[in-house]
Every structure is written in C-alpha cells, then in structure tokens.
Amino acid sequence: MHFSHYMNDWLYGAEGYYASYHPIGKKGDFYTAVSTSKFFGGTIAKHILARIDEGFLTPDALICEIGAHHGYLLADIIEFIHTLRPALLQTLRFGIVERFGALREAQQNYFDESFGNAVCLEHYSDLSELDEKCVFFIANEIFDAFGCELLYKGKIGRVENHKVIFDVESPAISALAGKYKQDRGEIATGYESFAEAMAQTSKKFEFMSFDYGELEARSDFSIRVYQNHQVYPLFDENLKLEEAYGKCDITYDVNFTHVKEAYEAQGVQCVQYATQLVALVEMGILDLLAILKEHAGDEIYAQELEKVKILITPSLMGERFKMIRFVKE
Structure with missing residues (x-):
C-alpha cells in the first residue's frame, strides 16, 4: 500500500494509535503545549474575548476544537473565559470534532468532572455536520497527523511487510514536489479536502492552529516515531516498524505553505x-501571568512562570512551534 494509507491506518485504523486514549506528558509518548501549561489555553481564551470585543466573533459563537485528544485545551479555554468574562459562558457554545467514540467518551467524562452541568459539550464526528453562522476553530498539532506520501528522487514509497520501497510513480505528488522544490521528504495528503470541508x-x-514545521518544505525526511519520550527517525535501523505500528505516535514537520495554499484555494x-x-x-500570555501574580502567591506564580517559559523560550517550544491563523468572512 502507499505510505499515506499505511500512516492513516497506523494512526486512525480500528487498532490505530488515535483510536484509543493515550496519555500525554510524563506518562505518555510526548509533550504538547497543552500538557505543559494551562496558560496556553488561557491565552487563546484571551484572544477569543478580544475577537468578540472587536465584533468578529459573536457572543453566541461556537468555540470548537478539532482533534482534542482528552479535551484539556478546550477545557482550559473555558476555565479562563469563566475567570475573565463569566457571563459569556451563558451564551457561547463549546464543541469538539472527534471521529472516535472512545475519545468522545473520555472527553465527555472529563467535562462532566470539570464542569458538571455548567457547560454543555457538543460533539461532532466530522466537519460536514456543522452548519453555523460563526465559529472559532482551534487545533493543536493536527496538520502533522495527516497522512503523507514519502518521496525519494521522483518515486513515492509503498509499504510491504513494514518496509518502505520507493518505486511508485505519482504525477500528482511529483507536481507538488516540484512546486515545493522537494526531491525527497514528506508531502501531506488531505490538506485540500480538510480546508474545503x-x-x-x-x-x-476563524481557525487557529499550532504545529511544528516551517513556511518552506525541507528537501529531506523529518518523519519520526515517538516512543516513551524517545524520538526515532522512520528509517532508523534501531526502529522496528512492525512493533511501533499503531502503538506509537508518528509525525513529521508541517509545510505551512501547503496548508496556507489549501485554505486560500477555498477563499x-x-x-x-x-x-x-x-x-x-x-x-x-504575559498579561495573564501579571494577573496571576497580582492575585496568587509568589510560589504559585513562580511555578506557572516556569511552565510558560517552556512554551515561549526559543530553544524549547517558542521558535520550533508555529501558529497559523485563517479567517473566512
């Protein structure tokens, strides 16, 4: 099968990595901005309030996370909206687009534990179920989880017995490779249909997304597997694909120009x-920390400051991760 199908099955198949709940953070395979600090979601909440004040978002808009994993990010956003502008919890709606029933159940349980009856969580299995007047979409590390084709010197990879073999011709992928000046590396599949949906x-x-990558494609392979906080390049001789398949996360650097052009093609x-x-x-985010310092003790402020430093320090998450934001109006 083509590598894109192999990766989709790895992540989203019946026994795929994302088909069931996996912990993140110290007990999981990897860290995310969400697992690092609640102030990540808090800062997005502050932005949502600013967009309501500017008149773009309506007070009854749907705040919708895509690929929410446990639901921590949306819950953090709600928590900070409650702190900063509690009246909006009576008018805003909150939803998650999640295809897997097991994850929807975990998300609902977390919301029940966190908010009781104070917040109603709406679930959608696909973007096509939405027909709204005004939405704020948020996603964290979603574009690196789209299936991709692997390209090497004009040929794309297929997988046979968990081995990648480069011997397939694909005019469509070759055209994208020429466009993005790649003779090898990953070319995502699905950005166009996602943007269209x-x-x-x-x-x-408005759609805001955070991920790691660059505005230009690197003509090299970045695809890698995360296992117990260890990173293994896909072609590492120490990595056994048959053992990692469906059990570990697999990801690659995002070509943000590809994402950008997919959305611009939809207007x-x-x-x-x-x-x-x-x-x-x-x-x-620094304004939120200042509010915390004013209302909490020095010890709590110092703890949260250290977490926020991980998010914004250039050598940690600050420079490697990017934010891209789209608006349809």
Whole structure:
C-alpha cells in the first residue's frame, strides 16, 4: 500500500494509535503545549474575548476544537473565559470534532468532572455536520497527523511487510514536489479536502492552529516515531516498524505553505503566521501571568512562570512551534 494509507491506518485504523486514549506528558509518548501549561489555553481564551470585543466573533459563537485528544485545551479555554468574562459562558457554545467514540467518551467524562452541568459539550464526528453562522476553530498539532506520501528522487514509497520501497510513480505528488522544490521528504495528503470541508461549515469563522514545521518544505525526511519520550527517525535501523505500528505516535514537520495554499484555494484568508513565542506574547500570555501574580502567591506564580517559559523560550517550544491563523468572512 502507499505510505499515506499505511500512516492513516497506523494512526486512525480500528487498532490505530488515535483510536484509543493515550496519555500525554510524563506518562505518555510526548509533550504538547497543552500538557505543559494551562496558560496556553488561557491565552487563546484571551484572544477569543478580544475577537468578540472587536465584533468578529459573536457572543453566541461556537468555540470548537478539532482533534482534542482528552479535551484539556478546550477545557482550559473555558476555565479562563469563566475567570475573565463569566457571563459569556451563558451564551457561547463549546464543541469538539472527534471521529472516535472512545475519545468522545473520555472527553465527555472529563467535562462532566470539570464542569458538571455548567457547560454543555457538543460533539461532532466530522466537519460536514456543522452548519453555523460563526465559529472559532482551534487545533493543536493536527496538520502533522495527516497522512503523507514519502518521496525519494521522483518515486513515492509503498509499504510491504513494514518496509518502505520507493518505486511508485505519482504525477500528482511529483507536481507538488516540484512546486515545493522537494526531491525527497514528506508531502501531506488531505490538506485540500480538510480546508474545503471547513470552508463549508460556517458563514464566517476563524481557525487557529499550532504545529511544528516551517513556511518552506525541507528537501529531506523529518518523519519520526515517538516512543516513551524517545524520538526515532522512520528509517532508523534501531526502529522496528512492525512493533511501533499503531502503538506509537508518528509525525513529521508541517509545510505551512501547503496548508496556507489549501485554505486560500477555498477563499479563506491566512491572516497570521508566527512563531509560538510571538503568537502567545501578542495574544497576552504575559498579561495573564501579571494577573496571576497580582492575585496568587509568589510560589504559585513562580511555578506557572516556569511552565510558560517552556512554551515561549526559543530553544524549547517558542521558535520550533508555529501558529497559523485563517479567517473566512
């Protein structure tokens, strides 16, 4: 099978990695911004409030996370909206697009534990179920989890007995490779159909996503497997694909130009591309820390400051992770 099908089955098949709940953080395979600090979600909440005040988002908009894993990010956003502007919890709606029943159940349980009856969580299995007037979409590390083809000197890879063999011709992938000046590396499949589906969900929306990658494709392989906080390049001789398949996370660097062009083809404007450091600071993460310092003790402030440093320090998550933001109006 083509590598893109192999990767989709690895992540999303009946026994795939994302088909069941996996912990993140110290007990899991990897860290995310969400597992690092609640102030990541808090800063997004602050941005949502700013967009309501500016008049783009309506007070009854749907705040919708895509690929929410446990639901921590959306819950953090709700928690900070409650702290900063509690009246909006009576008018805003909150939802998650999640295809897997097991994850929907875990998310619902977490929301029940966190909010009781104070927040109603809406679930959708696919973007096509949405027909809204105004939505704020948020996603964290979603574009690196799309299936991709592997390209090497004009041929794409197929997988046979968990071995990648480069001997398949693909004019469509070769055209994208020429466009992005790649003679090897990953070329994502599915960005175009995802952008098209989102464009049809709402009369107007804003979509913010965080991921690691660059604005230009690297003509090299970045695809790798995460296992117990160890990173193994896909072609590492120490990595046994048959053992990692479906049990570990597999990911690659995002070509953000590919994402951008997929959305622009749908008439959706890219309004910002920035490092996570710049994005979080511009949205007010330091202002939130200042509020915490004013109302909490020095010990709690110091603890949260150390977590936020991980998010924005250039050598940690600050420069490697990027934020891209789209608007349809």
